[in-house]
Amino acid sequence: MTDDPLEEEALPQSSSEPAEAPGLRAELQQEHDRHLRTRADFENYRRRVERDREVASRQAKRDLLIALVDLADDFDRALVHISESPNSVAAGLHGMQRRLGSLLEAEGVRSFESVGQPFDPTRHEAMATVRGFAGAPGTVVDEAGRGYLWNDELLRPARVRVAE
Amino acid sequence: MAKAIGIDLGTTNSVVAVMEGGQPTVIINAEGNRVTPSVVGFAKNGERLVGQLAKRQAVLNVQNTVYSAKRFIGRRHPEVQSEIKNLPFTIVAGPNDAVRFEVAGKLYAPEEVSAQVLRKLAEDAARYLGEKVTDAVITVPAYFNDAQRQATKDAGAIAGLNVLRIINEPTAAALAYGLDKKGNETILVFDLGGGTFDVSLLEVGDGVFEVKSTAGDTHLGGDDFDKRIVDWMAEDFQRDQGIDLRKDRQALQRLTEAAERAKIELSSQVETSISLPFVTADASGPKHLETKLTRAKFDQLTADLVERCVAPFKQALTDAKLTERDIDEVVLVGGSTRTPAVQALVRKLTGGKEPNQSVNPDEVVAVGAAIQAAVLAGEVKGVLLLDVTPLSLGLETLGGVTTHLVERNTTIPVRRSETFSTADDNQPAVDVHVLQGERELARDNRTLGHFRLEGIRPGPRGQPQIEVAFDIDANGILTVSARDQETTKEQKITITGSTQLSKADIDRMVADAQAHGAEDRQRREEVEARNAADAIAYQVEREIQARADRVPVNERARAEGLIQEVRKLVQGLSGDVTRLRQLTDDLRQLAAGLAAAEGAHAQGFGPSPTDAVHDVVDAEYTRR
Numbered sequence: 145m146t147d148d149p150l151e152e153e154a155l156p157q158s159s160s161e162p163a164e165a166p167g168l169r170a171e172l173q174q175e176h177d178r179h180l181r182t183r184a185d186f187e188n189y190r191r192r193v194e195r196d197r198e199v200a201s202r203q204a205k206r207d208l209l210i211a212l213v214d215l216a217d218d219f220d221r222a223l224v225h226i227s228e229s230p231n232s233v234a235a236g237l238h239g240m241q242r243r244l245g246s247l248l249e250a251e252g253v254r255s256f257e258s259v260g261q262p263f264d265p266t267r268h269e270a271m272a273t274v275r276g277f278a279g280a281p282g283t284v285v286d287e288a289g290r291g292y293l294w295n296d297e298l299l300r301p302a303r304v305r306v307a308e
Numbered sequence: 309m310a311k312a313i314g315i316d317l318g319t320t321n322s323v324v325a326v327m328e329g330g331q332p333t334v335i336i337n338a339e340g341n342r343v344t345p346s347v348v349g350f351a352k353n354g355e356r357l358v359g360q361l362a363k364r365q366a367v368l369n370v371q372n373t374v375y376s377a378k379r380f381i382g383r384r385h386p387e388v389q390s391e392i393k394n395l396p397f398t399i400v401a402g403p404n405d406a407v408r409f410e411v412a413g414k415l416y417a418p419e420e421v422s423a424q425v426l427r428k429l430a431e432d433a434a435r436y437l438g439e440k441v442t443d444a445v446i447t448v449p450a451y452f453n454d455a456q457r458q459a460t461k462d463a464g465a466i467a468g469l470n471v472l473r474i475i476n477e478p479t480a481a482a483l484a485y486g487l488d489k490k491g492n493e494t495i496l497v498f499d500l501g502g503g504t505f506d507v508s509l510l511e512v513g514d515g516v517f518e519v520k521s522t523a524g525d526t527h528l529g530g531d532d533f534d535k536r537i538v539d540w541m542a543e544d545f546q547r548d549q550g551i552d553l554r555k556d557r558q559a560l561q562r563l564t565e566a567a568e569r570a571k572i573e574l575s576s577q578v579e580t581s582i583s584l585p586f587v588t589a590d591a592s593g594p595k596h597l598e599t600k601l602t603r604a605k606f607d608q609l610t611a612d613l614v615e616r617c618v619a620p621f622k623q624a625l626t627d628a629k630l631t632e633r634d635i636d637e638v639v640l641v642g643g644s645t646r647t648p649a650v651q652a653l654v655r656k657l658t659g660g661k662e663p664n665q666s667v668n669p670d671e672v673v674a675v676g677a678a679i680q681a682a683v684l685a686g687e688v689k690g691v692l693l694l695d696v697t698p699l700s701l702g703l704e705t706l707g708g709v710t711t712h713l714v715e716r717n718t719t720i721p722v723r724r725s726e727t728f729s730t731a732d733d734n735q736p737a738v739d740v741h742v743l744q745g746e747r748e749l750a751r752d753n754r755t756l757g758h759f760r761l762e763g764i765r766p767g768p769r770g771q772p773q774i775e776v777a778f779d780i781d782a783n784g785i786l787t788v789s790a791r792d793q794e795t796t797k798e799q800k801i802t803i804t805g806s807t808q809l810s811k812a813d814i815d816r817m818v819a820d821a822q823a824h825g826a827e828d829r830q831r832r833e834e835v836e837a838r839n840a841a842d843a844i845a846y847q848v849e850r851e852i853q854a855r856a857d858r859v860p861v862n863e864r865a866r867a868e869g870l871i872q873e874v875r876k877l878v879q880g881l882s883g884d885v886t887r888l889r890q891l892t893d894d895l896r897q898l899a900a901g902l903a904a905a906e907g908a909h910a911q912g913f914g915p916s917p918t919d920a921v922h923d924v925v926d927a928e929y930t931r932r
Binding site for chain 1: 329336339357367557558594
């Protein structure tokens with residue numbers, strides 16, 4: 145829009161031409177402006193839809209991964225009791241846990257260590273405090289559920305008990 | 309221009325929303341959630357944590373983690389004695405009996421704590437929008453007095469926000485549904501959140517809301533419902549296994565999460581299973597919790613909680629000097645209003661009125677605040693309100709079916725075009741029958757006009773390309789044009805009445821289409837099956853004629869038999885879709901076989917209707 149037609153005519157109008165209705169020019173300018181705004185709005189809208197779609201699909205995947213991580217917790221809990229089970233069952237359970245683990249890994253999900261580290265609310269969720277623990281106060285004593293990262297972003301905090 | 313945001317500053321959770329391109333959007337916070345806990349933690353190293361992070365460290369830092377600040381904002385210490393004893397942090401009287409939280413030896417006013425939450429919400433909004441955010445509308449309960457409103461406004465100022473306005477939560481909810489455009493109506497806003505219940509009666513007229521009355525229960529909400537499920541599960545488990553899971557912090561956490569999940573599932577299902585393997589262990593080994601909860605049982609467990617909503621509702625009516633019959637609109641707010649028993653109660657109390665609940669009830673207040681913010685910031689002014697077509701528009705195609713070009717609720721101005729073709733060899737003209745309505749068959753829709761495009765050059769059916777365009781301008785004026793691509797001959801018709809239908813007419817036509825949906829689809833399927841069979845029969849017939857002697861006699865006889873059967877079915881307007889599809893498949897295979905056999909001889913046999921014209925829709929014009 146280099147040569148703006150609105151600024152072209154500064155010359156006096158010839159008397160034979162019909163007089164221009166007052167305000168028409170301003171109105172045209174306004175409409176032109178509105179048109180550009182609408183175009184811009186639409187462009188912005190298109191970009192936003194794109195972004196929202198990404199966010200939505202990511203969120204859906206995240207929800208699914210969190211549910212799978214909860215299932216991984218169940219395996220962790222089961223394997224605590226593994227010595228009480230017959231050997232072949234134990235082996236099978238271990239196998240299932242590994243399968244789930246590699247599935248999560250393939251999706252970029254990995255667990256992180258928490259025990260012995262200082263409590264960090266960006267990675268840990270405190271469940272309880274423990275008194276009379278040898279470690280420094282504020283240290284994670286044990287975990288009720290492992291913490292998981294999804295491509296370096298926190299998927300689920302570790303659920304931990306912390307030394308008082 | 310900077311964007312203005314809307315904030316629902318809640319007792320337990322807060323939500324922030326903004327208008328983008330005329331649509332409200334709830335902003336996702338830095339932790340990836342749509343709601344932010346209204347919790348502030350003062351860590352020992354002096355760091356302040358807000359929201360989810362503050363909540364995670366709460367048990368380590370009980371004395372220094374402040375929540376429910378909203379229950380104290382703008383209030384005097386003597387007024388809040390009953391609240392104080394429920395909370396684990398220290399609350400003292402400051403200057404002029406003002407409430408102060410004592411955290412790590414320092415005193416903080418409730419507005420300072422709320423300011424931390426507001427600041428985080430504004431920062432998350434700025435990160436989302438990619439620009440600094442300063443202007444905001446903040447909501448407060450309708451029963452807040454001047455001091456509480458002023459303190460909330462101060463909290464905004466402390467957070468560095470320019471508070472455009474403090475508005476009532478029920479008013480925001482009503483705004484989210486556009487109820488400000490209603491004239492002289494009475495609106496019931498039923499708000500059952502996580503921890504509080506509020507019922508308000510509003511009157512709207514000339515775009516202005518007036519709160520007629522408000523009542524509620526400051527300690528009733530979704531958390532109480534969850535607790536009932538936890539207790540039920542724990543008592544059951546204790547009876548069977550002799551272990552009280554509520555005494556084990558980890559088990560209790562798992563129970564609470566499972567209870568909330570079960571409650572949510574019971575809003576859409578009548579039964580849900582709860583499974584907590586290895587929930588605990590004793591000398592005899594690990595123990596699992598495995599149970600089913602039906603909606604009926606859940607309703608029974610929570611019947612008294614639901615019943616507690618009745619008295620405040622009645623109170624609000626009495627205070628407003630109104631009866632149930634005066635209520636015109638009902639708005640549901642708060643996640644707990646998704647509970648079927650709560651919805652049933654609201655319907656019962658309002659004489660069966662259908663509540664507004666299309667906007668997420670957890671977010672509806674923030675959405676309304678965002679709308680108000682955009683209006684106050686002048687963003688909404690000057691925005692052209694675009695109309696939509698109330699009903700679908702299309703034309704009649706082969707077999708008397710409607711082919712829609714413009715779907716209902718399409719924003720206008722709009723232009724849509726599609727290429728059609730002829731249904732018979734050497735067809736000289738096509739008739740354009742312009743239709744309005746949702747039904748599948750042309751005769752069930754409303755005729756807007758007719759015109760005829762003549763002078764189409766003779767050719768086999770399916771070959772001419774006729775572009776039909778529907779153009780609706782901003783005033784709702786519809787122009788339909790048909791143009792023969794080859795001869796560039798064009799005809800058009802302009803129809804002015806297409807958007808001037810009464811609401812009742814539109815509703816009736818849409819309802820009709822829904823009521824007849826199944827049979828209409830069936831009839832359309834029949835027509836399409838006949839059209840497809842007829843088209844392939846025509847194609848095979850032409851190919852056989854074109855290469856007469858090169859087709860083996862048996863192939864030819866088979867083809868003729870199939871074609872004959874198709875013609876008979878088509879002429880008899882048969883509804884035998886299965887047989888028609890079978891015949892279509894057989895003929896397609898036959899055509900493919902012929903083409904393969906011929907491949908060695910020549911480069912194909914004259915144009916087939918489908919190959920010759922791209923973008924030709926299956927349905928074609930009927931010949932007059």
